Amino acid sequence: MLGEFQETLLQSVKAFQSTELVMNKYENVLQHLDSGIMLFDTEGTMTFINVRMAKLLELPRQSLIGCNLAQLLKHPGISHYKRKKIIGLYRETIVYRKRNFEFMDEYGRYWLATITYSDEMDGDYLVSVKDVSEFKQIEETAYQNDKLAMLGKISAAIAHEIRNPLTAIRGFIQLLKPHLVQLGRDEYAQIILSEIDRANDIIYEFLNSSKPSTPQKSVISVASLLKEVVLLTESEALMKGCEISIKEVAPQMSIAVDVKQIKQVLLNMIKNAMEAIEEVGSEHSGQIEVKAELEEKYVNISIRDNGKGMDKAMLAKLFSPFFTTKEKGTGLGLSVSYRIIKNHRGTIFADSIKGAGTIFVISLPLAT
Ligand SMILES: Nc1ncnc2c1ncn2[C@@H]1O[C@H](COP(=O)(O)OP(=O)(O)O)[C@@H](O)[C@H]1O
Ligand SMILES: [Mg+2]
CATH class of the missing domain: 1.10.287 (Helix Hairpins)
Structure with a gap:
């Protein structure tokens, strides 16, 4: 009798241990998912949060378990930006009952948040957040x-x-x-x-x-291309009170390009740089620096200015046709440049700090 009882007890302990093991395994999987996950119970108390979500919130995981939404919003470590996004998520999904909420974080990445709640969740609320920047x-x-x-x-x-x-x-x-x-x-x-x-x-x-035409390509040395372009713009730059200089160009770098088109791109960018410098004011001593550096099978031509600069919102619209902030601008220069560089299997990258300056980097494949 006692032996039988012991046997059953042993079996239940084993069963318990194996469920525990399975639970641990599931928890491990959830912890290391590449989506952020939080679970709130019927009372609105957080019962689970995974590593990714805590990282996204930039808060220690342990300090979040047991919080409700109001406490989360009042958490001493939470940033103002994140608080606004959480309120946005609540408003869109709970108040307006939308399934998804898309937002950008303070680092420029895009996230898609989904809330699942219904009978299938036994009254729990599952919040999941996925990085959708690439899409x-x-x-x-x-x-x-x-x-x-x-x-x-x-x-x-x-x-x-x-x-x-x-x-x-x-x-x-x-x-x-x-x-x-x-x-x-x-x-x-x-x-x-x-x-x-x-x-x-x-x-x-x-x-x-x-037009998405194939460029008429000929091989030209990057050094002579840049020299020519700078020569063409130097006098106008002087009149506008800025100095153009060429830095660090290895003489042996050559590219196979439609020279007229690439010149047009570089002239567009230098002209924009001069105008950005002009807008700062006549007291400002403008500097435009043109550089060409080798990166594997590409040459990176950069044009840096210390003009008025741009904020993130402007940077995002930069290459859209007809986007201009100038009274007499067409907003075509950069969109045409983008198209030309794309036709050459290259890329254009821009970065800027408002009030400090801008850099454009054109990457073109080297001639083989
Ligand atoms: N180097 C730069 N510094 C600051 N803003 C720039 C720079 N280059 C371009 N921009 C911004 O991008 C906009 C679009 O440029 P672009 O396509 O050349 O058209 P446009 O020069 O006719 O306005 C400009 O109006 C300006 O606001
Ligand atoms: Mg322009």
């Missing part, structure tokens, strides 16, 4: 590409419409030319013709770069 980036790129494709179409139509009257004007000026020669004003005809040709060239170039 977001793909989505943004798709959106950007869509806008650029539209821009390509619009610009092609406009350019076409402008070219026709230009051709007509060119024809009539040629007809008038003999009369101007008679009046001793043949240089007027010359100027008009060359200006019309220049306008045509600009349209042609713009069309070329806004």
